Amino acid sequence: MHCRRPAGVPVIEFRHVTKRYADGPAAVDDLSLVAPSHQITVLVGPSGCGKTTSLRMVNRMVEPTQGEILVDGDDIQGLDAVRLRRGIGYVIQHAGLFPHKTVVDNIATVPRLLGRSKAEARGRAMELIEQVGLEAQYADRYPAQLSGGQQQRVGVARALAADPPIMLMDEPFSAVDPVVRAQLQDEFLRLQRDLAKTIVFVTHDIDEAIKLGDNIVVLRVGGTLAQMATPAELLARPADDFVAGFIGRDRGYRALSFVPADELTVQPLPDGAADSLDESYPYQQGRPLKAALDATLTAPDGRAVVVDEHGTPVGMIEHQDVLAAVRRAEDQRSEPV
Numbered sequence: 001m002h003c004r005r006p007a008g009v010p011v012i013e014f015r016h017v018t019k020r021y022a023d024g025p026a027a028v029d030d031l032s033l034v035a036p037s038h039q040i041t042v043l044v045g046p047s048g049c050g051k052t053t054s055l056r057m058v059n060r061m062v063e064p065t066q067g068e069i070l071v072d073g074d075d076i077q078g079l080d081a082v083r084l085r086r087g088i089g090y091v092i093q094h095a096g097l098f099p100h101k102t103v104v105d106n107i108a109t110v111p112r113l114l115g116r117s118k119a120e121a122r123g124r125a126m127e128l129i130e131q132v133g134l135e136a137q138y139a140d141r142y143p144a145q146l147s148g149g150q151q152q153r154v155g156v157a158r159a160l161a162a163d164p165p166i167m168l169m170d171e172p173f174s175a176v177d178p179v180v181r182a183q184l185q186d187e188f189l190r191l192q193r194d195l196a197k198t199i200v201f202v203t204h205d206i207d208e209a210i211k212l213g214d215n216i217v218v219l220r221v222g223g224t225l226a227q228m229a230t231p232a233e234l235l236a237r238p239a240d241d242f243v244a245g246f247i248g249r250d251r252g253y254r255a256l257s258f259v260p261a262d263e264l265t266v267q268p269l270p271d272g273a274a275d276s277l278d279e280s281y282p283y284q285q286g287r288p289l290k291a292a293l294d295a296t297l298t299a300p301d302g303r304a305v306v307v308d309e310h311g312t313p314v315g316m317i318e319h320q321d322v323l324a325a326v327r328r329a330e331d332q333r334s335e336p337v
Helices: 051-060 081-086 103-107 108-114 118-131 148-162 178-195 206-212 229-235 241-247 251-258 289-299 319-336
Strands: 012-020 026-035 041-043 067-071 088-091 166-170 199-201 215-220 224-229 278-284 303-307 313-318
Touching: 012 051, 012 241, 026 051, 026 199, 026 215, 026 224, 041 051, 041 206, 051 067, 051 166, 051 199, 051 229, 067 251, 081 088, 088 148, 103 148, 108 118, 118 148, 148 166, 148 178, 166 224, 178 206, 199 206, 206 229, 206 251, 215 241, 224 229, 224 241, 229 251, 241 251, 251 289, 251 319, 278 289, 289 303, 289 313, 289 319, 313 319
Parallel strands: 041 199, 041 215, 088 166, 166 199, 278 303
Antiparallel strands: 012 026, 012 067, 215 224, 303 313
């Protein structure tokens, strides 16, 4: 799918950035990295690795002790902090909504601060309510009347309201249950395909980082850079034992998320067979090998329905064929370059 790529979306660059608090060790230590424009850069690592501190330095909610942070080539220390923040969307773990304002007025807050009329700001808010997957009926509700997942959608909508080129997201989906979290992640990726923002995203969950990130930054305790790589590269070639340990022993299974299932044998679906096959976890054509493996592992008899993009059954796959494809992929990864 081709993304709409707006011009002028900035690159974020850290140049030897350190943050020390009084009488304590460095929270971030000599950090250099680039968050490319139009992409999602995920900061991940154990507690105490400086993820949130690094994120908050981008909008100057935390000031670095030394080093430079540049946005589109400009050192943010030379920019007015309030104006800088108004050009950056910010989403936190519990949404941070104003409890006394309705959903529509929460979302309209920043456009109103930027001088837009109440009617224009609320009109934009109504568009975003639909864009983040909520129904218009939620516009006049208050945050306390929403579920956790709904609140997070409103938080994302509010961050998008002024159409900022940059978004900072600090563990925005970690406070909801796994099913809702997966739905929010999918919705977030859909939005990014349409909007193509420059996003810095913090999480402690390596699976979330792999799913969402175009680039992943692994930080060590003390705020030093362990590795920056694409998800596929990180899984295939962790830089050292720390990175390999953080990713986990099942990184080979996770790496299947980046292996196409083009050579997978899809067998014809016999008449009446769909009724006897497990359709609770179908495999959708075009998805990677990991999705095919998950589908056949979930199916009681190891056979899963294959569906097209419209959800129409078009065939079936068997677990033994998927395993054979997995082995071929592993053999190709182990071949010398």
